[in-house]
Amino acid sequence: MPSVGLGLLGCADIAIRKVLPALTPDSGLRLVAVASRAPEKAKEVAVRFGTRAVTGYAELLTDPEVDAVYIPLPPALRGRWVRAALDAGKHVFAEKPLTTNARETAALAARAASSGLALMENYMFVHHAQHAYVRTLLSDGAIGELRTFQAAFTIPPRPAGDHRLDAALGGGALLDGAGYPIRAAQYFLGDDLTVLGASLHRGAPQAVDTAGAALLRTPTGVTAHLTFGMEHFYVSRYQLLGTTGQITVDHAFTTPADHRPLIRVDHHDHQERRTLPPDNQCANTLAHFASAVRTGTPTDIATSVAQSGIVEAIRDTAGS
Known part of the structure; x- marks a missing residue:
């Protein structure tokens, strides 16, 4: 099946050190764009991983090549951008915790379900x-x-x-x-x-x-x-x-x-x-998310909602 075009929303250390290096062809994902509020940081990461840079998170969410976004922002910022990505019709793979409160986590899970979009929290x-x-x-x-x-x-x-x-x-x-x-x-x-x-x-x-x-x-x-x-x-x-x-x-x-x-x-x-x-838990996790996007395989978002409670x-x- 075609690979899933992934956009990075925020150049956090965990993304650069662990997740992006695991984006092999076997993962079912390909990195198509990197976004940062700092243009130079986006360019630096994009060059390192052989892709292109965009300035600002909102621009990434309008990119037609981006099927899904990876959001490694700090916890207090994640909820806002997870919702924005879902509203833009993008599947979402986000760092843990998904949000800082149970009500917002449940609302985002419901939003993803109603839109037919995959939402997954990164517990590798x-x-x-x-x-x-x-x-x-x-x-x-x-x-x-x-x-x-x-x-x-x-x-x-x-x-x-x-x-x-x-x-x-x-x-x-x-x-x-x-x-x-x-x-x-x-x-x-x-x-x-x-x-x-x-x-x-x-x-x-x-x-x-x-x-x-x-x-x-x-x-x-x-x-x-x-x-x-x-x-x-x-x-x-x-x-x-x-x-x-x-x-x-x-x-x-x-x-x-x-x-x-x-x-x-x-x-x-x-x-x-x-x-x-x-065993490579990072590669396994990315492959599971790609499968969820491409075939509708369920993620464990219900467990994430329960965990937030x-x-x-x-x-x-x-x-x-």
Whole structure:
């Protein structure tokens, strides 16, 4: 099938460092234009990736070669431009979180559905083969009945000027790193999760939250213990604790394409260590989005809507 013409709306670091290099012919996407509010930045990125530059986001949305847009803008700016792109008839692939509040996320999902457009939030890790493998272990009864899910994603302090330190741009650990353990809990436990307790830490009254934790529960009583932060030692891990064993996955969320995942399964009297082949979660994610555009394959936008509600519940619970 013809490749999907993709336009970059905003020259963020994650786009240049991770996403654009994965736009191979196999992805089903081709970069046709780069837009920035700074003309020189757009030209620099366009030359680097062999495409053309346009000045300003609005001009990109009128480009007839652009079938879909990738939006890596800071969280507080995403909602406005996701809606503008949908209104222009463009499919949308956007960084996480899609917006900074649940109501806007739900409205954008409904707008995309009513227009027959693909809308996808960029959680790459769910497209890595290691997690499907763990799901199979669970369904095969490798650790008995699941009782508790635990996940942590923490990163070292951010440099000055990072948008994650700016509340006006949608910064903070809850809107950034917390998305990984929350989405992982949804991946294994489903979207129907109730927030039982939560805590957020701020270094100063007007600062963004830099650390937090939450306790969630499914309707059947399985719990999820989630930890996140951005002034920590780097951790990217989840564990599933069952009645007869435990599964542990390290390097779970930002997994390099050349990494050979190690799945550890602990039992009462022995341990199994299973090494899997490398997998490219970024390439897989882009291919999934291209398929959604070309064939109508569903994205997981309903899970994104549910996640935005969980994030708000964590914020409200921590505030109370």
